[in-house]
Amino acid sequence: METQNKLMNETKRHVKSRLCRVSGSMTEMMEIQAENPTFHVLFIPGNPGVVSFYKDFLESLYEFLGGNASVIAIGQISHTSKDWESGRLFSFQEQIDHKIDFIRQELESVKVPIILVGHSIGSYISLELLKKFSDKVVYCIGLYPFLTLNQQSTKQSLIGKLAASSVLSATASFLIASLRLLPMSAARLLVSKSIGASWSDTAVQATCTHLRQYHTMRNVLFMAKSEFRELAAEPDWDFMRENQSKLAFLFGIDDHWGPLQLFEEISKQAPHTSLSIEREGHTHGFCCTVAGSAWVAQHVATLIKNRFSQLQ
Numbered sequence: 482m483e484t485q486n487k488l489m490n491e492t493k494r495h496v497k498s499r500l501c502r503v504s505g506s507m508t509e510m511m512e513i514q515a516e517n518p519t520f521h522v523l524f525i526p527g528n529p530g531v532v533s534f535y536k537d538f539l540e541s542l543y544e545f546l547g548g549n550a551s552v553i554a555i556g557q558i559s560h561t562s563k564d565w566e567s568g569r570l571f572s573f574q575e576q577i578d579h580k581i582d583f584i585r586q587e588l589e590s591v592k593v594p595i596i597l598v599g600h601s602i603g604s605y606i607s608l609e610l611l612k613k614f615s616d617k618v619v620y621c622i623g624l625y626p627f628l629t630l631n632q633q634s635t636k637q638s639l640i641g642k643l644a645a646s647s648v649l650s651a652t653a654s655f656l657i658a659s660l661r662l663l664p665m666s667a668a669r670l671l672v673s674k675s676i677g678a679s680w681s682d683t684a685v686q687a688t689c690t691h692l693r694q695y696h697t698m699r700n701v702l703f704m705a706k707s708e709f710r711e712l713a714a715e716p717d718w719d720f721m722r723e724n725q726s727k728l729a730f731l732f733g734i735d736d737h738w739g740p741l742q743l744f745e746e747i748s749k750q751a752p753h754t755s756l757s758i759e760r761e762g763h764t765h766g767f768c769c770t771v772a773g774s775a776w777v778a779q780h781v782a783t784l785i786k787n788r789f790s791q792l793q
Contacts, residue, residue, distance in 0.1 A: 530557025
């Protein structure tokens, strides 16, 4: 334990935020660059695709990997603190294409292997990236994966109906954005006393800077609308069977986005996929707590180390 703590202290580094124009769209990123990386980890967030929610997770992941990897997270288009795209709405497929263009733009010349890590719908996007870059991507890890609709989920049904209605989506986005009238200190207090009672400062801050923006909430719901259409179909089992040695998924106990029925189905359809169930009491929104971020980061790092000892 003492040796591990010493290693963690030696590799303790903070993420850097930067803006990058990809596919003509301003993109928020977070990254920690290793001095001599033996591989790159590319992280794809869920929806909302606000990378600042994942700050604690990214820093912990870098530490648990011992500084051997550069860790990069790319946000969804227009899930941003500023309305760089002048109110334009982006579909799920456009978000996928955006990540494809990012790899071609930023990582095409990278000589070391790429490991994809996706959260929720980011797991689905990661699978699409694996299809496009199977020669560069050596591993794909899905966290609390949203890969197909859960017909038994009342929450999904309600969100689907909200997202499908332009009037309801605009109304909900306007009501949430009206909280911008509150000063930041009051907004932080409101969030921390309501939905974020157990959240980290990182998650509370990300909520107040990004989710109070009208353009962000409209894009969150518009992306969800096209997600629900796409994920009405079964997962691409043929592709998953062909690539099961490259796949790993972490499921939660009570997660309607990635229910245990999906865990069972993957175990039948692609039995050599690495599957795990988190039983520590964290949730689908693991990144909203320090403990959840650290636990999932350690799990991801352990998967990578066990699979690729030669990359350490």
